[in-house]
Amino acid sequence: MATSELDLLKELGDAIRESRARFCYECGKCTGVCPVARYDNGFSPRSLLVRAVRGEGERLVDDVNVWSCLTCKLCDTRCPAGIDYGILTKAVRAVVRREGGEGTCTHGGAVQSLTKIMTARKLKQDRLEWVDGSMKTKKSGDTVFFVGCAPYFEVLFEETGASPLDAARGAVRLLNAAGVTPVLLPNERCCGHDLLWNGDVENFRMLARQNLAMLEESGAKRVIVACPEGYATLRNDYPAHFGELPFEVIHLTEFLAEAIEGGELEFGGAAEETVVTYQDPCRLGRHMGIYDAPRRVIEALPGVTLVEMPRSRERGICCGVGGFQNCTSFSKMIQAARLREAKATGADALVTACPKCEIHLGCALSDPALSDELGLRIVDVAVLAASRLA
Amino acid sequence: MASAGSAESAAGKSAAGESAAGKSAAGESAAGKGVGAAVGKREGGASAAGAFEPRVVAFACNWCSYPAADAAGINKMQYPPNARIIRVMCAGRIHPAFVLKALELGADGVLVSGCHFADCHYLFGAKRASEQFEKTAKLVHLLGLEPERVRFEMISAAEAPKFVRVMHEFVDDLRKLGPTPLDGAEQGELEVPGAVGDEHT
Numbered sequence: 001m002a003t004s005e006l007d008l009l010k011e012l013g014d015a016i017r018e019s020r021a022r023f024c025y026e027c028g029k030c031t032g033v034c035p036v037a038r039y040d041n042g043f044s045p046r047s048l049l050v051r052a053v054r055g056e057g058e059r060l061v062d063d064v065n066v067w068s069c070l071t072c073k074l075c076d077t078r079c080p081a082g083i084d085y086g087i088l089t090k091a092v093r094a095v096v097r098r099e100g101g102e103g104t105c106t107h108g109g110a111v112q113s114l115t116k117i118m119t120a121r122k123l124k125q126d127r128l129e130w131v132d133g134s135m136k137t138k139k140s141g142d143t144v145f146f147v148g149c150a151p152y153f154e155v156l157f158e159e160t161g162a163s164p165l166d167a168a169r170g171a172v173r174l175l176n177a178a179g180v181t182p183v184l185l186p187n188e189r190c191c192g193h194d195l196l197w198n199g200d201v202e203n204f205r206m207l208a209r210q211n212l213a214m215l216e217e218s219g220a221k222r223v224i225v226a227c228p229e230g231y232a233t234l235r236n237d238y239p240a241h242f243g244e245l246p247f248e249v250i251h252l253t254e255f256l257a258e259a260i261e262g263g264e265l266e267f268g269g270a271a272e273e274t275v276v277t278y279q280d281p282c283r284l285g286r287h288m289g290i291y292d293a294p295r296r297v298i299e300a301l302p303g304v305t306l307v308e309m310p311r312s313r314e315r316g317i318c319c320g321v322g323g324f325q326n327c328t329s330f331s332k333m334i335q336a337a338r339l340r341e342a343k344a345t346g347a348d349a350l351v352t353a354c355p356k357c358e359i360h361l362g363c364a365l366s367d368p369a370l371s372d373e374l375g376l377r378i379v380d381v382a383v384l385a386a387s388r389l390a
Numbered sequence: 391m392a393s394a395g396s397a398e399s400a401a402g403k404s405a406a407g408e409s410a411a412g413k414s415a416a417g418e419s420a421a422g423k424g425v426g427a428a429v430g431k432r433e434g435g436a437s438a439a440g441a442f443e444p445r446v447v448a449f450a451c452n453w454c455s456y457p458a459a460d461a462a463g464i465n466k467m468q469y470p471p472n473a474r475i476i477r478v479m480c481a482g483r484i485h486p487a488f489v490l491k492a493l494e495l496g497a498d499g500v501l502v503s504g505c506h507f508a509d510c511h512y513l514f515g516a517k518r519a520s521e522q523f524e525k526t527a528k529l530v531h532l533l534g535l536e537p538e539r540v541r542f543e544m545i546s547a548a549e550a551p552k553f554v555r556v557m558h559e560f561v562d563d564l565r566k567l568g569p570t571p572l573d574g575a576e577q578g579e580l581e582v583p584g585a586v587g588d589e590h591t
Contacts (some may be wrong), residue, residue, distance in 0.1 A: 057516075108487025110529075113494040117533060122571035125534040155528045156486065 012052055012197055013237070014093030021053050023081035029221060030075035030085065035317050036068050039330040043068045043076050045085060052092050064276045067103030067326045071197055072282035072318035086287070093199030093355065103198060103325035111324040112198075115190040119206040122233060125187050128152045130165045135172045136181045139218040144220040144247075145175060145182035146234065148227035149190055153355055160362035161378070164355040170386030171226045171252050177266075177389050178259040185214050192285075193229040195324040196237055208238055216246060219234050226252040228284035228354045235288065251284065251379060253353055257296040268390030271303040277347040278306060279338070279361070280316030281354030294353050294381050299386045317341070319352075319360040327360075335364030339374055351384055423549070437525040443497040444564035447471035448557075449488065451481045451519075453511040454546045457502035461550035469557040470552040472564075473501065480504065480511070486526040489540055493530075498572045502526075516544065527540030538563045539570070 016022060030045040035043055051060060060066055075085050097174035105112050106144045107369045117123065130151060134222050136144075142343055150164035157164075175182050189211050211234075215223060225231040228251070235249040259265035280299060284290045291313045311317050317338050320331035339361060342350040352358055362378050365371045450456040456477045462469060478484065481504025489500045502523055510516040523542040530540050541560055545553050 108491075110485065110487035113487060113490035114529070114533075117490065117494050117572055120572045123534060124571075125532060127532050127534075151532050152529060155525050155532070157524075219485055252397045 006118075011095050012055070012091055015088050016053055019084045019091075020081065020204040021083055021088050024083055025051065025052065025081060027080065027163055029078045029080065030083075033074055033078045035072065035074060035320075035334050036070060036330055039333045040068065040328075041320060045069065048092070049083070049085070049088060052088060052299070055331060060092060061099045063101075064103075064326075066092060066096050067198075068103065068328075068330075069321075070282070070318045070320070070322040072322065073343070074282075074284040074315075074318070077286060077314045090199070093197070094201050095199075095230075099198035099356065103323075106321065106324045106327040110156055111149075111194065114318065115150070115192070115195055115207065116203055118189040119203050119210075121210070123154075123187070127188065128184055128186055130154075130169060131184065131335060132169075132282055133170065136176050137172065137184045138181050139183065140219050141181065141183045142219070142221045143175075143182050144179050144215060144218055144223045145172060145184055146191070146223050146225040146227075147184060147188060147229055148230045149356070150355060157359045157362075160366055162355065162358040162362040163383075164380075167355060167358075167382045168247040169385075170380065170382035171224075172388045173389065174226070174256060174265065174382060177224035178256070178264045182216050183213055183220065185211075185218065187212075187214065191227075191230040191233040192237075193233040194325075196233065197323045198325060204237075205241060208233075208241060212238065212242060212245070220247045220379075222248045222250065224250055224252055224255050228281040228288070229356065232283040232287045240292045244247070251288070251290055251293065251353075253284075253293040253297050256292065257293040257300075258384065260300045267302050267385070267388040268302065269302070271301075271388050272312050273303045273305070274349060275307055275345075275347045276349045276351045276379075277307045277309050277342050277345045278312065278350040278381075279309075279319070279342070279350055279354075279357050280313055281352060281357050282316070284353055285316055286314055294351075297381060297385055299349060301385060303388070304384065306349055308344065309341050309345055311341065318359040320364070321356070321360050331360070332364055332367075335361055335368075336370055339364060339370065339376060343374045343376050347376070349379050349384075351379055351381050353381045355380070395434060403467050405474070409522065442565060442569060444472050444500060444561055444569075445496065446499045446560065446564065447492040447497045448473040448475045448501040448503060449478050449481060449484050450486040450501075450545075451504040451511075451515075452477055452479050454505035454509060455543070455553065457547035458545045458550050458553040460553050461547070466548060467550060467554045470561040472561045473557060480515040480519070482510075482512070482515035482522065484519060484526075486529055489526045490529065493535070493539070493570065493572055494568055495568060498567070498570045499539045499560060501541045501543065501560055503545050503553075503556070506544045506546055509544075509546055535571070536567050538567060 026046060028046050034045050048065055069089050071086055098255055150168045154163060154165040172182060189207045192207035196204040202378050217265050223234060225234055233250045239245055278294060280291060295306060298304055320334040321327045358378050358380055450459055451558050459475055481502055486504050492500045504519040505516045507516045526540055531537060
């Protein structure tokens with residue numbers, strides 16, 4: 001059922017208020033700094049915002065630009081009016097989706113199907129086969145390690161050279177080494193991040209409710225998440241939708257940095273020398289404000305030297321695709337530029353803390369011309385750290 | 391099934407009649423919203439008084455498996471009418487996403503059928519199809535679904551009897567498995583009793 005323009009405006013009202021969109025004075029800094037707009041002349045965050053505020057909801061339904069935003073929040077760091085573009089984008093997409101608008105799913109919509117399948121209550125997944133005898137885990141306890149979609153990504157994105165499961169294995173080994181035996185949920189669902197950011201609030205809530213029920217049942221006091229998207233979703237969006245959580249949510253790198261500094265986690269061995277640079281995942285950095293923890297972990301690793309890219313921390317450039325939709329030639333341009341920037345630091349490897357950065361940048365790097373030119377490796381921070389365990 | 395009656399008469403046989411096992415589909419929610427024509431609606435079996443009729447989506451390649459199905463029809467060979475056949479140029483194009491989409495929308499089983507390796511019209515397509523299916527099978531396993539819900543076959547244009555046999559076997563297997571646990575996955579009707587924050591809904 002189509003809603004009227006007035007209804008759309010009304011629905012967007014809260015988001016416009018909350019995001020401070022009315023404070024926009026059309027300076028265009030958001031568009032100037034936007035990594036998509038840098039390559040895509042047709043995309044302008046400023047123009048989208050202005051149209052949303054004017055209530056041009058119906059015309060936004062057919063506008064592909066609604067889905068072009070990476071939701072990386074780089075514009076927010078520059079906005080002199082302090083507008084939260086993410087809040088607005090989320091709301092605009094939810095309204096547009098209800099009116100029948102949709103972004104173009106990447107990978108044939110496989111990820112979207114997987115996440116929607118996971119809303120099924122009767123599902124009994126078989127997702128923990130990657131845990132081997134060398135890792136200590138348990139069925140219930142204080143600390144849950146939220147694995148995320150790694151087992152599925154491992155299968156789907158084999159060609160990109162990314163191994164999210166290696167990152168999960170590394171994370172469990174690191175937790176074990178720091179004296180923590182984590183609980184792994186055998187039927188954990190997707191956190192719902194992509195659905196939420198692509199406007200499918202209903203299915204997001206179904207996933208969230210199931211995860212919350214399982215986490216509560218596990219007796220968790222603390223949930224450690226390695227995936228920045230899962231971390232941001234559990235920490236920000238679950239409470240926003242369901243109230244205060246009965247447990248604490250922390251990112252793996254926060255835990256590791258504290259464990260290292262508290263002397264509970266030690267590295268050692270004669271490891272080969274390597275120079276790395278760090279890709280700030282947008283969810284971990286600009287969304288959650290965690291810039292230092294991963295750097296503290298990397299710098300504590302023996303034989304590892306960290307060098308910074310010119311655009312790092314709050315200026316870091318996103319990996320080019322958000323929510324597994326609208327991967328375009330512009331995404332590839334963003335990725336190639338980012339990889340060249342990483343190489344120019346003199347690093348052998350680009351370290352990231354996000355499986356999606358690893359997948360998307362790995363995909364760009366699977367272009368033989370680019371990989372021959374750069375000779376750069378992409379490695380997850382947990383994999384790198386676990387490789388330096390004593 | 392949207393049109394169980396007509397589909398059955400088209401194949402000339404009541405597949406419902408031979409249902410041995412299978413959970414009652416009556417009372418199951420219709421996998422209505424957003425369901426593609428290929429998957430159809432489960433409407434509780436108009437002709438089969440509540441017997442479970444598996445809904446199958448079959449991807450068949452233009453050069454081998456689809457002509458095999460065609461030949462089975464021309465020769466009036468009998469096989470269960472449970473499959474909606476989707477003709478594709480090459481089974482190598484069947485990315486896991488397509489199989490997952492069918493499952494998401496409530497298909498009880500998905501068949502991917504292409505050429506034998508040496509027969510492929512595109513030379514590499516059959517190989518590609520089996521590689522893609524390997525991924526599909528892994529994902530289906532991770533989801534905890536029975537491996538029998540997805541099936542890969544190589545059926546040449548001359549193998550109409552094989553197509554018929556595969557259809558019989560597949561539908562029989564699915565009948566034993568019962569309905570997909572994903573029925574209604576997309577309907578927004580699943581609630582978790584006692585979940586945190588239900589009162590905020």
